[in-house]
Amino acid sequence: MNQEELKKLFNPDSIAVIGASNTPASVGFALMKNLVGSGFEGTIYPVNPKRKNVMGIHCYKSIREVPETPEMAIIAIPAVAVPAVVKECVAKGTKAFVVLSAGFGEIGEDGKKIEMELKKIIDENNSALLGPNCLGFIRPDIKLNASFATRNAIPGKIALISQSGALCSGILDWALKQEVGFKYFISVGAMIDISFSDLIDSFSSDTEVQCIVMYMESIKNARKFMSAARAFSRNRPIIVAKSGKYSESAKAAISHTGSMAGNTEVFDAAFKRAGIIRVDTIQDMFNCSEALAKLPLPKGNRLAIVTNAGGPGVMAADAIIEHGCQLAKLSQKSMAELEKEMPMHWSRNNPVDILGDSLPDRYKKALEIVLNDENIDGTIVIFSPQAISEPLETAKAVLEVCSKSDKPVLVSWMGESFVEAARDYFRKNNIPDYDTPEEAVKVFSYLHAFSENRKLLYETPKEIPLKVKRDSALIRKIISSYKKDKIAVMNENDSKRILAQYGMPVNETMFAKTAAEAVRHAKKIGFPVAMKISSKKITHKTDVGGIELNLLTESAVVKAFNGLKKRVKEKTGISIDGVSIQQMVKSTGPEVIIGASRDPIFGSVILFGSGGISAELYKDKAIALPPLDQTLAEHLIEETKVSTMLKGFRGRKPVNMEELERILVHFSKLIVDYPEIKEVDLNPIIPSEDRLFVVDARIVLDLGFEKTEQNKFSHLAIMPYPENLTKEVKLTNGTTVKLRAIMPEDEHRHLAMLKKFSPKTVRQRFFHMVRDWDHEALIGYCFNDYDREIAIVAEKGKGDKRELLGVVRIMGDPGKDSAEFAIVVTDEWQKRGLGTIMLRYIIDIARQKGLAKIWGHVFVDNADLVSILRKENFTFTSSEDQGVYYVEKSL
Numbered sequence: 031m032n033q034e035e036l037k038k039l040f041n042p043d044s045i046a047v048i049g050a051s052n053t054p055a056s057v058g059f060a061l062m063k064n065l066v067g068s069g070f071e072g073t074i075y076p077v078n079p080k081r082k083n084v085m086g087i088h089c090y091k092s093i094r095e096v097p098e099t100p101e102m103a104i105i106a107i108p109a110v111a112v113p114a115v116v117k118e119c120v121a122k123g124t125k126a127f128v129v130l131s132a133g134f135g136e137i138g139e140d141g142k143k144i145e146m147e148l149k150k151i152i153d154e155n156n157s158a159l160l161g162p163n164c165l166g167f168i169r170p171d172i173k174l175n176a177s178f179a180t181r182n183a184i185p186g187k188i189a190l191i192s193q194s195g196a197l198c199s200g201i202l203d204w205a206l207k208q209e210v211g212f213k214y215f216i217s218v219g220a221m222i223d224i225s226f227s228d229l230i231d232s233f234s235s236d237t238e239v240q241c242i243v244m245y246m247e248s249i250k251n252a253r254k255f256m257s258a259a260r261a262f263s264r265n266r267p268i269i270v271a272k273s274g275k276y277s278e279s280a281k282a283a284i285s286h287t288g289s290m291a292g293n294t295e296v297f298d299a300a301f302k303r304a305g306i307i308r309v310d311t312i313q314d315m316f317n318c319s320e321a322l323a324k325l326p327l328p329k330g331n332r333l334a335i336v337t338n339a340g341g342p343g344v345m346a347a348d349a350i351i352e353h354g355c356q357l358a359k360l361s362q363k364s365m366a367e368l369e370k371e372m373p374m375h376w377s378r379n380n381p382v383d384i385l386g387d388s389l390p391d392r393y394k395k396a397l398e399i400v401l402n403d404e405n406i407d408g409t410i411v412i413f414s415p416q417a418i419s420e421p422l423e424t425a426k427a428v429l430e431v432c433s434k435s436d437k438p439v440l441v442s443w444m445g446e447s448f449v450e451a452a453r454d455y456f457r458k459n460n461i462p463d464y465d466t467p468e469e470a471v472k473v474f475s476y477l478h479a480f481s482e483n484r485k486l487l488y489e490t491p492k493e494i495p496l497k498v499k500r501d502s503a504l505i506r507k508i509i510s511s512y513k514k515d516k517i518a519v520m521n522e523n524d525s526k527r528i529l530a531q532y533g534m535p536v537n538e539t540m541f542a543k544t545a546a547e548a549v550r551h552a553k554k555i556g557f558p559v560a561m562k563i564s565s566k567k568i569t570h571k572t573d574v575g576g577i578e579l580n581l582l583t584e585s586a587v588v589k590a591f592n593g594l595k596k597r598v599k600e601k602t603g604i605s606i607d608g609v610s611i612q613q614m615v616k617s618t619g620p621e622v623i624i625g626a627s628r629d630p631i632f633g634s635v636i637l638f639g640s641g642g643i644s645a646e647l648y649k650d651k652a653i654a655l656p657p658l659d660q661t662l663a664e665h666l667i668e669e670t671k672v673s674t675m676l677k678g679f680r681g682r683k684p685v686n687m688e689e690l691e692r693i694l695v696h697f698s699k700l701i702v703d704y705p706e707i708k709e710v711d712l713n714p715i716i717p718s719e720d721r722l723f724v725v726d727a728r729i730v731l732d733l734g735f736e737k738t739e740q741n742k743f744s745h746l747a748i749m750p751y752p753e754n755l756t757k758e759v760k761l762t763n764g765t766t767v768k769l770r771a772i773m774p775e776d777e778h779r780h781l782a783m784l785k786k787f788s789p790k791t792v793r794q795r796f797f798h799m800v801r802d803w804d805h806e807a808l809i810g811y812c813f814n815d816y817d818r819e820i821a822i823v824a825e826k827g828k829g830d831k832r833e834l835l836g837v838v839r840i841m842g843d844p845g846k847d848s849a850e851f852a853i854v855v856t857d858e859w860q861k862r863g864l865g866t867i868m869l870r871y872i873i874d875i876a877r878q879k880g881l882a883k884i885w886g887h888v889f890v891d892n893a894d895l896v897s898i899l900r901k902e903n904f905t906f907t908s909s910e911d912q913g914v915y916y917v918e919k920s921l
Contacts, residue, residue: 031228032125033845035158039126039224040169040214040232042102043072045176046093046124048115049106049131050076050084057106057130058084060178061166068168068175068182075100092118099123104166104176109133112162113147120155127152128176129162134220136163149222157223164219165195170212171238177217186211187240188319189233191226193218193247201245201312210316213239225250227258231844234262240323241267243315247274252632252747256304256655257817258844263305263487264809267322267480269315270308272297296629299653300747303662305483307476317462317469318476324460325438327481330407332358333474334400335381335467338388339414342444343381346410346467353475364403371395386416390427397428401435408438408477410470415448425452429459438477440470488809491659493775494695498533505531509706509731518708518731521564522610525710525727532700534693534712537615537723543608545591551611552587558614561590562726563598563606569728572643574601580614587611615725619685619717620675623651624694626701626710628732633745634701638694640672641714657750658698659774663691676717685717693722705745708732749816755875762863765826767835769871772821776834777805777812780823783834788857794892795854797914811837818842820875824855824864835859838868840876840884847882853895866898873902877921885918 047065051058058078062085065074076084079091090096093103093115103119105112109131116127134145145162152159160167166177170185181202188211192198195217202215213236216229226249233239242262249255259268274293301308309315333355337343350357360368360380368382372392377383384396393411400409411428413421421443432439441456442464443449456463464470508524520528526536538555541564542548552559563576571577575597578590591609598606623641626634632655639651652669654662667673667690678684693715701707709730716723743749756770772780784792784803792800814821821839825832836855842848851872855865876884888895890913899917900906907916 031223031225031845032156032158033228033232033843035126035156036224036228036232036845038101039128039158039160040167041172042100042126042174044075044098044100044102045070045072046075046077046096046100046103046119047084047106048077048093048103048119050078050081050089052081052084057178060180061104061106061130061176062087064175064177064179064182069173070175071173073098073100093122093124094118096122102126102128102176104128104130106130106178109141109144109162113144113151116148116151116157116159120151120157125155125157127157127159127161128164128166129159129219130164130166130178131161132163134162134222136220145220145222152223159223160216161219162222163195165198165217167217168212168215170215177215181206183215184209184211186213187238187323188212188316189214189216189229189236189239189242190244191216191218191229191242192245193221194245195219197245197312204312205316208316210320221250225254227251227254228845230255230258230262230268234258239266241269241319243269243319244271245312245315246270246272249631252300253749253817256300256747257749257815259304259306260487260815261818263484267319268304268306269318269322269476270301270306271310271312271315272301272308293629293631295651295653296632296635299635299655300632302483302486303655303748305480305487307480307483309476314472314476317464317473321438321440321462321473321477322480324462325440325477326436328407328438328474328478329481331355331475331478332405332407333471334358334360334403334406334409335412336393336396336400336409337381337383337412337414337467338386338393338416338419339412340377340381340383342412342414342442342467343377343383346412346442346471347381349468349471353472355471355475355478358403358406360400361403361405364399364405367399368396371399386414387418388424389418390420390424393424394427394431397431397439401431401437401439406437408440408474410467410474411439411441412467413441413443413449413452415445421449421452422455425455429456429461432461438474440464440474442467442470486661486665488774488805488813489661490777490805490812491661491774494660494692496533496696496699498531500531502531505704509704512731513706513733516733517566518733519566519569520729520731521566521607522562522727523564525729526724528729529697529700529712529724529727532696534696534724534727535689535722536727537725538613540611541608542591542611545588548591548609548611549584549587552581552584555611555613558582559587560612560614560725561587561594562610562612563594564608564610565598565604565606567604568598568602568606571726574598576606612725615716615718615723617716618683618719620672621714621716622672622676622690623711623713624697624715625712626656626697626707628708628745632747634705634707636666636694636698636701638666639670655747656698656701657746657748658695660691660695663694663698666694667691683719686720686722689720689722690715693724702743702746702750705737705742706731706735708735752816752820755820755822757871759867759871761859761867765862767864768825769822769868770825771816772812772814772823772837772839774813776823777808779825779832779834780812780837781808783837783856786856786858787854791854791857794889794895795852797887797889818844820872820879822868822872822875824859824868836864836868838872840872840879840881842879842881847880849876849879849881849884851876851884851886860894865895866901869898869902873919873921881921883918883920885916888915888917889913890915 049058075096076089081089134141168175168183170183198217335346453463523541540551558580561578621642625637650671654666676685711728712724752771819841823837824835838853840849840851904917904919
């Protein structure tokens with residue numbers, strides 16, 4: 031997809047309409063009517079061999095006859111004819127297309143062949159195509175309605191993207207009534223070329239787009255989508271209504287994890303990781319976008335209610351709990367102030383019921399007290415019409431208080447004609463008003479979700495180094511042996527051998543084929559022991575009575591061995607391969623499960639939750655996308671109900687949470703490193719005093735996957751840390767320095783490096799003086815999307831004494847084959863050859879990524895860097911006014 035052609039598509043000077051028609055019931059007629067009727071100021075070229083003119087405009091027999099090269103072509107002809115017409119357009123020089131026609135992949139094999147032919151033409155000619163089978167798009171700000179919708183859109187700051195054309199028509203009708211405006215209104219159709227991610231990236235550079243709202247059915251390229259969404263969500267919200275919540279896709283999974291990780295939960299996890307707000311309805315999409323535009327974000331989820339009616343207040347309180355927020359507890363100070371100001375029979379609790387005879391002044395005093403309470407993050411104000419009520423004056427009083435607070439206030443003036451003037455007043459003064467209190471609470475929950483998602487995106491994690499030296503050859507040998515024998519499910523012993531290489535605390539396990547061998551292993555491990563069946567054909571041991579616990583003697587081991595063999599044979603007809611003998615672990619806390627499975631869209635996902643034999647019954651679980659760091663692991667645990675028990679519940683000793691986070695992070699690393707691993711269960715993981723033990727484990731392989739350098743991360747929706755970029759170099763003075771990619775855990779080291787810069791170095795790197803760097807600024811340096819940006823740091827020292835000596839980075843624009851570079855070295859380490867080494871390394875990395883050039887800016891008086899760049903054959907363009915060179919290097 032060509033981003034330059036995409037820009038032309040949404041901002042064309044001239045448009046060819048292929049399939050333009052005078053027939054009222056046709057798509058070509060509706061399209062022309064919208065183009066002409068919307069007041070588009072560019073040139074329109076109707077193309078139809080059967081018409082001399084369309085709507086009074088001269089019509090051309092083919093694109094070849096059009097006197098100039100149209101910047102964009104809209105095609106509304108039968109699908110079978112589309113590829114040939116697109117070829118003619120490309121020959122003419124037109125490379126931006128909107129294909130409204132249906133009859134492609136959605137109709138079956140014949141349509142898929144036409145779709146593939148069309149896709150090939152677009153790719154080979156570096157073009158951009160919206161659709162096919164779409165409604166088109168609308169740009170109200172430039173009076174361009176390139177759609178066959180029945181209504182037009184009004185200008186605004188929302189970019190809407192919808193996978194359903196029919197839904198677009200309904201949204202347009204609703205939006206006009208609600209006076210909701212759009213910067214872009216786009217129906218994407220089948221998305222054979224222009225995708226969600228392409229559009230998100232395009233809107234990133236448009237500062238007039240306040241937020242993106244999307245109706246989504248599915249995603250084709252999860253990695254691109256996640257990358258684009260995470261970049262946009264740094265500063266502006268994306269709101270998604272995703273259909274198809276109740277997929278049955280998990281039925282065929284082998285592991286507990288596979289059957290527990292439903293498709294809708296995976297989408298939820300992906301959206302959370304990308305900072306996206308998922309909403310339930312179309313109404314929610316626009317309610318949420320309005321609130322985000324008009325209200326401050328809450329710092330927490332503690333919500334207060336101020337109401338003049340008990341019933342609506344109670345219903346709002348119910349909604350608070352239902353949507354995962356907290357009904358705030360008023361401070362003693364607030365209670366005392368309310369007691370002084372409110373009438374005798376006020377509620378003395380939250381909801382703050384100030385009674386039906388409340389006039390504006392009482393609302394104002396109650397709201398002031400509540401908003402000043404440090405226990406409260408936001409407030410819902412409810413007005414229920416009473417005989418003596420003053421809805422408009424009360425609205426004015428509420429607005430006066432809101433304007434002085436940095437906390438969100440959402441209002442619900444219940445009713446219609448009696449409160450209409452008040453609701454108009456709120457709208458004109460940028461205070462969202464809702465028909466019901468429950469609706470207001472729901473919107474607050476979305477505001478809180480967005481706030482939390484953004485924190486999660488850029489919360490600096492603690493470092494969790496892998497202290498165990500991995501034997502990669504051993505892991506490869508085990509996996510290869512199973513693939514050679516075409517066995518997908520590893521036995522417990524081999525599964526644990528692999529897990530141990532990643533520091534998983536597996537309990538000692540030994541495999542036995544005979545009763546005598548089982549006795550020898552039990553004596554070596556030490557009584558009591560556990561015995562479990564080992565079989566390539568049986569997945570869940572408990573279901574067939576395949577486990578014996580607390581075996582205290584040799585005779586008990588022999589009896590258990592013989593009993594297991596007989597019992598399993600009678601129940602299943604299967605002869606077991608043997609048994610595993612394991613150290614018994616005394617439980618001192620709740621059992622948990624950690625697992626992984628493969629989602630068809632987002633690839634590998636990680637699950638954490640309540641474990642043991644009841645894992646699938648209770649379904650207390652949370653899901654995340656790898657890779658995980660300490661912060662993400664911590665939040666994953668906190669999403670479950672079992673986390674409360676893990677932290678110590680009713681006098682029970684808390685579990686070692688740092689160890690649990692470490693296990694999750696290292697487990698994630700295993701999933702990242704081995705795409706051949708399709709599913710994993712660590713179930714249960716048992717807390718025992720200050721330790722945790724993985725007492726049962728199963729790895730399931732994808733026998734059809736062959737790992738290569740090109741596909742080694744194809745199972746991931748997020749690019750992991752590029753360990754392969756780590757290397758050691760020697761400086762001119764003999765000092766050995768490590769070069770590696772930056773990571774979020776480097777934030778404190780990066781800050782320490784910045785503080786060492788002289789004013790001259792600060793100016794030469796940032797082109798202005800910077801006196802302080804806060805967390806928000808450091809995010810941009812340390813939190814890299816490795817698909818888009820690579821920063822290489824030079825590091826000296828070990829452990830806690832590591833320090834950064836310099837950093838070089840390339841920042842690519844999506845859809846382009848070039849990237850901007852920047853480089854800086856601390857004053858102390860300049861003139862030692864480090865800058866040259868780092869620059870050459872980033873050039874090598876840029877080549878590996880397939881970039882055609884890198885470019886940047888450098889002050890004319892930055893003599894050292896100018897000298898290095900000249901030696902590396904950069905070309906220089908002067909900008910005399912600012913004393914800055916533009917430099918670039920062809921790769």
